[in-house]
Amino acid sequence: MNKGLIALGLVLVLAACQQEVPAPKRNSRVAEPSGLAATMREMTADMEELKAKAQAGTLSLADVESLRAAHEPIKTAEPTKPEEIKESFPSFAEAYLSNLDALTDALRQQGNREAQIEAFNTVIATCESCHQQHCPGPLDRIRGIKVQE
Numbered sequence: 780m781n782k783g784l785i786a787l788g789l790v791l792v793l794a795a796c797q798q799e800v801p802a803p804k805r806n807s808r809v810a811e812p813s814g815l816a817a818t819m820r821e822m823t824a825d826m827e828e829l830k831a832k833a834q835a836g837t838l839s840l841a842d843v844e845s846l847r848a849a850h851e852p853i854k855t856a857e858p859t860k861p862e863e864i865k866e867s868f869p870s871f872a873e874a875y876l877s878n879l880d881a882l883t884d885a886l887r888q889q890g891n892r893e894a895q896i897e898a899f900n901t902v903i904a905t906c907e908s909c910h911q912q913h914c915p916g917p918l919d920r921i922r923g924i925k926v927q928e
């Protein structure tokens with residue numbers, strides 16, 4: 780038999796084996812969250828994690844400094860239903876980020892426990908305001924992040 784044909788046969792067998800490598804199952808997975816929903820989940824996890832420290836007045840600058848970059852996509856991430864995004868959305872997103880900056884400033888100035896709680900609750904109040912107009916479903920969970928004084 781022609782050596783070239785044998786070689787070709789080998790290449791074909793190898794190629795077939797390559798295809799046996801399990802490919803990611805695209806259709807069997809639950810739909811991916813939108814970019815905005817994924818950002819919101821991260822924001823929720825971050826703020827829930829910080830609540831106890833805010834309550835105790837022991838938040839540190841390092842706790843919140845990393846949040847700015849992580850939460851910044853709120854301005855640009857793609858929502859699940861763009862048609863439900865209102866004109867007020869960008870100003871709520873800006874307000875959210877500037878209240879996060881105000882919390883950072885309060886910690887930089889080593890504000891006391893009251894100042895920490897006030898700045899932390901102002902951030903959560905901004906979550907709440909935007910959610911009253913967009914996506915009211917998580918409102919109870921959001922209110923639960925507020926520190927009761």
Ligand code: HEC
Pocket residue numbers: 812813814815816817819820822823826857858859860868869871872875902903905906907909910913914917920921
């Ligand atoms: C500027 C408006 C705005 C602000 C501020 C905002 N949200 Fe949202 N949030 C939305 C919108 C719109 C959605 C729907 C996102 C989607 O489905 O793509 C959403 C979705 C969510 C969800 C559901 C995510 C999922 O799993 O589908 C949670 C939980 C949430 N937000 C919590 C928060 C928390 C906590 C904050 C503050 C730390 C916050 N949000 C701030 C507008 C906002």
